[in-house]
Amino acid sequence: MSNIDPKVLRHRVENINTLPTVPGVLKRLSGIIEKPRITLVEISSFISNDPALTTKILKMVNSAIYGFPGRIASVSHATMLLGLNVIKGLLLGVSVFELMQKAMNGLYEHSLACAIASRVIAQKKGLKEPEEISVAGLLHDIGKVILMLEFQKEYEAAMQEAQLKSISIFEAEKIQFNATHANVGSWLAEKWRFPRNLIEVIEFHHRPALAKNAPLETAIVHMADILVRARGFGFAGESLVPEVHPLAFELLNLSAADIKDVLKELEDNMESAEDIS
Amino acid sequence: MPKIPVAKLEPGMKLAKPVTAKNGMVMLGEGTELSETWIERIRDMDIASVLVEGPPVQTLPKEEAIANLEARFAKVESKPYMNLIKKITKEHIEGLYE
Numbered sequence: 001m002s003n004i005d006p007k008v009l010r011h012r013v014e015n016i017n018t019l020p021t022v023p024g025v026l027k028r029l030s031g032i033i034e035k036p037r038i039t040l041v042e043i044s045s046f047i048s049n050d051p052a053l054t055t056k057i058l059k060m061v062n063s064a065i066y067g068f069p070g071r072i073a074s075v076s077h078a079t080m081l082l083g084l085n086v087i088k089g090l091l092l093g094v095s096v097f098e099l100m101q102k103a104m105n106g107l108y109e110h111s112l113a114c115a116i117a118s119r120v121i122a123q124k125k126g127l128k129e130p131e132e133i134s135v136a137g138l139l140h141d142i143g144k145v146i147l148m149l150e151f152q153k154e155y156e157a158a159m160q161e162a163q164l165k166s167i168s169i170f171e172a173e174k175i176q177f178n179a180t181h182a183n184v185g186s187w188l189a190e191k192w193r194f195p196r197n198l199i200e201v202i203e204f205h206h207r208p209a210l211a212k213n214a215p216l217e218t219a220i221v222h223m224a225d226i227l228v229r230a231r232g233f234g235f236a237g238e239s240l241v242p243e244v245h246p247l248a249f250e251l252l253n254l255s256a257a258d259i260k261d262v263l264k265e266l267e268d269n270m271e272s273a274e275d276i277s
Numbered sequence: 278m279p280k281i282p283v284a285k286l287e288p289g290m291k292l293a294k295p296v297t298a299k300n301g302m303v304m305l306g307e308g309t310e311l312s313e314t315w316i317e318r319i320r321d322m323d324i325a326s327v328l329v330e331g332p333p334v335q336t337l338p339k340e341e342a343i344a345n346l347e348a349r350f351a352k353v354e355s356k357p358y359m360n361l362i363k364k365i366t367k368e369h370i371e372g373l374y375e
Contacts, residue, residue: 243356
């Protein structure tokens with residue numbers, strides 16, 4: 001049984017800048033992205049002043065995940081093209097990749113694959129900003145990284161319990177923490193002033209029927225998560241495919257051919273995408 | 278496009294993606310046909326593998342890939358739409374071996 005009070009958990013997560021296990025780079029970044037009125041220019045120069053970060057961002061935007069046909073050669077071009085929210089998300093995404101790989105072997109591939117699948121489904125549904133959905137796919141499991149960093153013993157216990165009882169990691173987290181990675185992720189996204197839609201996707205990607213503002217976006221990431229696990233790319237805490245929420249499936253209304261296309265795009269892009277870190 | 282470890286590159290293979298230095302600079306462009314010389318240069322760079330053109334190489338035998346798929350779906354097969362998703366994914370995986 002859990003002895004962690006969710007209020008205490010939330011407090012610790014929201015004070016990520018003081019957590020001893022969180023590396024300096026993420027703290028510095030957290031300080032930047034939570035600023036209430038950060039401008040594109042500020043964020044662009046923050047990236048440009050860090051050569052390692054610049055390389056990672058440029059690799060990411062030129063990769064299969066975003067599928068831009070031309071090469072984007074500069075950070076300023078990338079920020080203008082993608083906008084503040086996508087750049088903030090990407091910045092976070094590339095910065096937590098190493099942590100992801102350390103925290104849970106395979107979570108990085110899982111997240112990349114979800115980003116790709118989310119973009120493809122968003123394009124099929126004719127959404128105007130597929131890049132935003134892609135970022136949501138990339139970050140949907142960020143709560144797992146923080147839980148694993150800060151509560152490693154408890155999280156490992158949750159993973160063992162999931163395997164032993166063959167329940168989902170989501171259920172095992174509830175038992176262990178009285179909260180889930182989806183809650184943790186949404187607290188962080190709120191703290192970092194991500195748009196309402198992205199917060200909702202992260203919070204409800206396991207329970208898409210609860211999404212009020214962004215039901216379609218949430219359904220997309222929910223479905224992407226399921227397809228990626230169905231195909232067996234990466235690892236996200238347990239190796240079972242979660243069941244699709246029937247309402248989300250019906251809302252998306254993807255044909256068999258659409259689903260096949262998503263799997264095919266994943267297949268084509270995963271090998272090259274894995275080199276991004 | 279299979280990912281080939283640098284030690285196993287052979288002349289005549291074509292790059293499916295550019296070979297880049299750590300800082301992102303393109304050293305050899307996409308589509309380059311590899312010669313002995315190019316392979317030697319790639320070996321002198323600090324990279325583990327490159328992507329070449331051609332059908333993807335599956336690391337798992339087909340039977341094992343399908344058995345894993347069955348295991349992943351074992352608990353949810355009877356849930357709404359999951360049988361459909363499983364069927365499509367199975368066809369997709371089988372297609373990788375043709």
